[in-house]
Amino acid sequence: MKTRRPVFARVVLSLVVAMLGGLLGGGTSALADSSVAIAISGTVDGSPESVYVSGLAQITSTFVKADPTFNHPPRVILSFDLHNVSGKGLSTGAMYVTKSQDDMLRLLAPSDVVAITFPLYPNNAAGFRSARAGLASFTLSFDVTTGAITGGTATVSTPNF
Numbered sequence: 001m002k003t004r005r006p007v008f009a010r011v012v013l014s015l016v017v018a019m020l021g022g023l024l025g026g027g028t029s030a031l032a033d034s035s036v037a038i039a040i041s042g043t044v045d046g047s048p049e050s051v052y053v054s055g056l057a058q059i060t061s062t063f064v065k066a067d068p069t070f071n072h073p074p075r076v077i078l079s080f081d082l083h084n085v086s087g088k089g090l091s092t093g094a095m096y097v098t099k100s101q102d103d104m105l106r107l108l109a110p111s112d113v114v115a116i117t118f119p120l121y122p123n124n125a126a127g128f129r130s131a132r133a134g135l136a137s138f139t140l141s142f143d144v145t146t147g148a149i150t151g152g153t154a155t156v157s158t159p160n161f
Helices: 005-025
Strands: 033-042 051-064 075-088 095-099 101-107 110-121 130-144 149-159
Touching: 033 075, 033 130, 051 130, 051 149, 075 110, 095 130, 101 110
Parallel strands: 033 149
Antiparallel strands: 033 051, 051 075, 075 095, 075 101, 095 110, 110 130, 130 149
């Protein structure tokens, strides 16, 4: 009769090592991302017509802990999603869309002002050929303990390049 002790002993030993590694490793607790939808609106001027833009900008904040080893202060990774933002031409009534997404790393502070440019183009097959730039400006507030976004406002305007 064969005994299965060597296999059993290896399994038990592996489990003990895994548990000790988890206890002694002192793993860091991950904080969940926070996300808010902020109403955004404004006018982008230019040729062939000015476009009134409005919708909901989805902003996600991911907390990046301070690293005393490298003297890094706490930061947040901000992700901006403008898929739910669109526009309407003020003279023709043509629909304009944007599919913009942008990410940036910022120092964590109680409030921050962030501006991003985004493409805006007619909603037709060749619309991307006549894309123009819009400027989305955000004023955001944060919980400095967790990096969570606690509120914000947003506007759209014409960038000054």
